[in-house]
Amino acid sequence: MGDVVTVPETYGLGPIEVTAITGSRVEMVAQLTGSGFSVSGCSGGGGVSSEGGGGVRLSCGEGPAATINDAMRLQVVQIRDTAAVLRIEPAG
Numbered sequence: 001m002g003d004v005v006t007v008p009e010t011y012g013l014g015p016i017e018v019t020a021i022t023g024s025r026v027e028m029v030a031q032l033t034g035s036g037f038s039v040s041g042c043s044g045g046g047g048v049s050s051e052g053g054g055g056v057r058l059s060c061g062e063g064p065a066a067t068i069n070d071a072m073r074l075q076v077v078q079i080r081d082t083a084a085v086l087r088i089e090p091a092g
Contacts, residue, residue, distance in 0.1 A: 007088060009033060011072040013056075018084070026076050026084045028058045034069065041066030042074075067091050 005016045012034030020027040032055055042060035058074070060066055065075035070091060077085040 005086065005088065007072060012037070012069040013072070016058075016074075016088075021079060021082055021084050024079065025059050025061045026079065026086070028060070029055050030058070031055045036069070038070060039066055039068050 003018045005018075007013055007016060012032065014031035014033050016028050016030040018026060018028050037056050039056075039058065041064055042058060058066070058068075060074065060076045062076045062079055065073040065087070067073055068091075073087075073089050073091050075087040077087050079085075
């Protein structure tokens with residue numbers, strides 16, 4: 001828990017921090033670096049404080065990749081007890 005993944009600035013997010021892994025979902029928070037935020041494919045939204053700034057919380061289960069800010073795809077490939085495998089790549 002608490003692993004941090006740094007993503008390219010063009011994705012509109014600061015480092016993504018894993019805050020919890022449950023049996024079927026990975027909970028994450030990230031600071032917003034862009035002016036807007038959009039997510040499809042997993043639940044998420046604004047209003048979270050992350051590293052002293054505005055941030056977002058994401059909750060994603062195994063399966064199809066989520067698209068974030070129309071710039072990034074995030075997929076939970078596998079969840080194993082307290083570990084998860086994430087795949088992050090450019091959208092498109």
